[in-house]
Amino acid sequence: MTMTISRTKRYRTAVVQFTLEQGSPANLIRGYSDTELRIGAQHVHRSCIVTAERLITDWEPQTFADLMPAHLEAIFALAPELVLIGTGPVQRFAAAPVRAEFARRRLGLEVMQLGAACRTFNVLLQEERQVAAALFLR
Numbered sequence: 001m002t003m004t005i006s007r008t009k010r011y012r013t014a015v016v017q018f019t020l021e022q023g024s025p026a027n028l029i030r031g032y033s034d035t036e037l038r039i040g041a042q043h044v045h046r047s048c049i050v051t052a053e054r055l056i057t058d059w060e061p062q063t064f065a066d067l068m069p070a071h072l073e074a075i076f077a078l079a080p081e082l083v084l085i086g087t088g089p090v091q092r093f094a095a096a097p098v099r100a101e102f103a104r105r106r107l108g109l110e111v112m113q114l115g116a117a118c119r120t121f122n123v124l125l126q127e128e129r130q131v132a133a134a135l136f137l138r
Contacts, residue, residue, distance in 0.1 A: 026052040026125050029118040029133075034089060037118075037135060047136045051078050052125055064088055064136040069101045080132035082108040082124065086117030088138045 027050050031038040036045055039055055047063070049056040059074055061067045064087045075083055083102065085094060091113045102109040112120065117133055124131040 027055055028122055028125065032114055032118050032135075034137060037137070045137075047134070049075055049078070049132060049134050050121070051080065051130075051132045054078060059134075061136070063138045064092055067094070067098060067134075067136075069097050072098065072101055075132055075134055076105065076107070078132050079130070080107070081130040082110065082132075084117045084121055084124075084131065084133040085109070085111045086114035086133060086135040087111060088114050088136045091116075 027040050029037065029039050029050070036043055037048065039050055042055060044057055046057060047059055047061055049059050056074060059071070061071050092111070094109070094111045099109065110120070114135060114137070117135060121131060121133040
């Protein structure tokens with residue numbers, strides 16, 4: 001803890017306290033590349049689903065192009081309020097049947113490039129939102 005007190009006549013006396021926030025047990029995404037995601041202390045080398053509390057690495061679709069509505073049940077079972085899909089190094093759009101399944105369930109969906117999805121996930125996690133991210137390296 002550091003305290004700074006100004007005692008000059010030009011400035012009001014103020015106390016500023018800096019505290020180091022304790023590490024969160026949430027699954028923050030700490031890094032990503034074309035071959036790896038670092039989620040918390042884990043190194044993931046395949047597509048995955050991540051929430052604040054869960055990391056699912058045995059999810060079937062290996063590429064964004066493989067994603068089908070049947071794969072979405074693993075995401076829906078986590079009961080998120082919003083789902084981010086990271087499409088790999090290039091921005092792509094979800095297929096109409098995938099979008100339709102989210103619309104049918106009235107569940108928010110955002111599809112974006114992998115890096116943007118990782119950054120957005122971390123921001124929403126810090127805001128304590130019920131977010132899930134389905135992340136594809138390719």
